[in-house]
Amino acid sequence: MRVRIATTALGITTVLLAVPACSTDTTGSKHQTPSFRAGKPAEAVQEPSALSSAALESRLLDPKDLGSGYLPTPERPAQHDDVTVIGCPALSELGGAAATGGTLAFPHKAKADFTYGGSSVEIAEELYSDNAKKLSDGIDRIFDAMAGCPTYQVVAGDTPVDVTSQKLPAPHAGGDERWSLLLTFVTGGRSTVVKQTAIRDGNLLLVVSGSPALVDRHLAKALAKATATS
DSSP states (O other): OEEEEEBBBBBBBEBBBOOOOOOOOOOOOOOOOTEEEEEOOOOOOOOOOOOOOHHHHHSHHHHHHTTTEEEEEOOOOOOOOOEESSOHHHHHOOOOOGGGGSSOOEEEEEEEEEEOOOSSSSEEEEESOHHHHHHHHHHHHHHHHTTSSEEEOOOEEEEEEEEEEEOOOOSSOOOOOOEEEEEEEEEEEEEEEEEEEEEEEEEEEEEEOOOOHHHHHHHHHHHHHOOOOO
């Protein structure tokens, strides 16, 4: 079965096997280290208003920015089948919606998904805008939760998926704060490796996920377009 990757309503990256989910049950242990994080957390200071979703949409990468071989992936309708997360209380602490397919719970957002080379290799870009401290606290908590569970299991329907989370050095790509993780999903003897990197620049948050090579190739370009001022 093909493994689908989604960023959930609380920002947890989890596995969706053709069917997303809406409930969690977790057990296990938690620990955190900040090695995958860089930058200074936002302070509660006066700042520009959040960008609208329409403004964020115009700052997403498009096929012309990416180059030849990239095709947009149509947005898939939300589904609501059971998912159980085993061995990760850190995800459970973020609430039952942590295993539900969707986007981060910030009010202004935009997202684009692409496949590359006519294959299942994918890259996804998400943009969010809100108060800088809210963005900082929210994404920091999300990455801490994922990093706090080096291994856990997701059961979608009756299909188990083993998940491994590995902290990566935060990229030197600009912005005020940066986070990065490598996630490996194993099901039916097949594995999918996904890199997820987030960068906060002021009141804007960029999240790029997908094939590690594609994330590395397009991260700086995505940040430059997202933060460009007209």
